[in-house]
Amino acid sequence: MTDFAELDALSTEQLRERAFAKAREERDLGFFWDLFRHLPTAPETEERELADIGAAVDDAVSLWREFTGHDYGDNEPLIRARFIDYLSKNGAE
Known part of the structure; x- marks a missing residue:
């Protein structure tokens, strides 16, 4: 386990x-699913039909860009707390 302060x-x-x-x-x-699941969704995303696969893919790409673009707002x-918790429990490299 890794020290919280570190x-x-x-x-x-x-x-x-x-x-x-x-x-x-x-x-x-x-781990990745948990991160995606806890990000807030736009109201229009919540009302969207499940059959709208194209929009779902667009949402997934937007989430990925948010993670890789490092703009967490x-x-x-x-998100920092989730990263720290995961690394504390699973060992940091």
């Missing part, structure tokens, strides 16, 4: 890189 001292980008690397290494799709504290 992880908290890292930038959000460093935490993201470590958490993503660990999740890929462990093939932990649940108001969600950054929550």
Whole structure:
């Protein structure tokens, strides 16, 4: 287990890189799903029909860009906490 203070001292980008690397290494799709599931959705997304696959793909791409573009906005504290929690429980590299 990794010390909280050590992880908290890292930038959000460093935490993201470590958490993503660990999740890929462990093939932990649940980690990625949890992140996507907890991001807020736009009202129009909530009302959209499940059959609208094209829009669902667009939403997934937007989420991926948000993660890889490193623009977390108001969600950054929550995302940092998720990265730190994951790395604390699963070991940081």
